[in-house]
Amino acid sequence: MKAFDGRVAAITGAGSGMGRELALELARRGCHLALADRDAEGLDETVRRAQAIAPALRVTHQVLDVAERDAVFAWAAASAERHGRINLVFNNAGVAFSSTVEGMQPADLAWIVDINFWGVVHGTQAFLPYLKKSGEGHIVNTSSLFGLLAQPGMGAYNATKFAVRGFTEALRQELDLMGCGVSATCVHPGGVKTGIARASRVDKSLIGLLIDDEQQAREDFEKLFMTDAARAARLILEGVRKNRRRVLVGADARLLDLIGRLLPAGYQALVVWYARRMRRVAARQMRAPQDQRPT
Template sequence: MKSFTDKVAAITGAGSGMGRTLAQSLARRGCHLALSDVNEQGLAETAALLQGSAVEVTTQRVDVADREAIYAWADQVVRDHGKVNLIFNNAGVGLGATVEGMRLEDFEWLMNINFWGVVHGTRAFLPHLKAAGEGHVVNTSSVFGLIGVPSQSAYNAAKFAVRGFTESLRQELDILRCGVSATSVHPGGIKTNIARAGRVDPSIATLGADPKSANLKFEKNFITSAESAAETILRGVAKDKRRVLVGPDAYMIDLMVRLLPALYQRLTVAVTRKHI
């Protein structure tokens, strides 16, 4: 998709962070927007920021873990805008917990949003993208979809799954030559509220982390702005990239995993033990 002008993009998690900045970046490019989030106040704030832009903007409260709600929203987007060309499955949550200590309810909560939300969003919008004749599926994985780290087993599981799901989808679309493509996005530390809003289980104390301050300490490693991340993602989509790395830390981690696929785990364990 070389140009976003007069296209229609649907974005989940548009009430804050990268979802909001993606909406703003697309609006500047003349792309009409269908925005959703479970946080209605944040969604309204995003819509207010877009007032005065020369594009049509619609909003809808959607819980991406609710399959029926996503399918209903996809149909509504087409009724409202006449078509849809892009779906950004961007909504996500965080969870810090050990495998042994993690509550099953928290694991299911994260997977329902971070993985099944992507699956539902992709499947709900894909027929509409094909019908438009030109489309793109943009699924947000993470650098934690490239590397495993302690206390992030649930997040790793979801983001690795998103990566595999999207890479398989991309290959199927290449075979079909249906005018639709797909990109897997791997952000590093992006300055959004995902860490602050994430859940933390007391079990991470066994790994040497303080459950009360873990999210704030983790957030200090975020070095890339949401605005910069949005621009990087859109450039990648315009170039039809299969994988988009976002931020210098993402490139560093990708290189480390390629060069040291087993050794990086030993290094991570050593650092964690020293911290404990």
């Protein structure tokens, strides 16, 4: 797919972050939109902004939980009927959950797996027949930098994002064998400036091991976000246009991917060393007088 003008794209997680920016960038390129998100207010804002960019485009939207398989299939059917066809699917919706493996609760694990992994599976299976019918199509599944490298305290998140990677790479190979005009790309964002950290769940099992204060940990994590969501959207669409199997978003993703390639097992020791170092730095800051602490 070399151009997006006149095509139809379905996007999950379109109410904020990368999902919203994908919608807005596609609107600028003349692509009709079928948008979905659990956040009705955020979704309405994305629709308003997309229509302001290109009033002639057809933009439909649906409040949706991607964990609900029947609802996703119903949305796919309705979107195909309203637009006449579907050419692109961005399975972008995702959440974060931090916990030790020992401390994670089954309900939290089920929550993140249902959204981050099953949401991708549902979106892929629901829309694939319509993409094949259109004669040209592309599936874009969002994994993460942590679908390439693991991180302590993120075992559940790592598991879902590694699963998306394996699922999408297998899908791409199957589509290549079919020669049906449909392709697939797996996206691995590094730190992208979205609201995922603020909306994440953090289990108390991390306190004393990796963090001292939950709110401070969220703020520190957000400081590592390097890439603007709008730039991330442009990089993803460029990857689609070039039919790339994998898109790395951000310098941090490219660097850590390289480290993982050079040290496929050894990188773990580096991560442990860094985590211990950051704990020592945080402890010194906590002991420092209030007026000497960094802001």
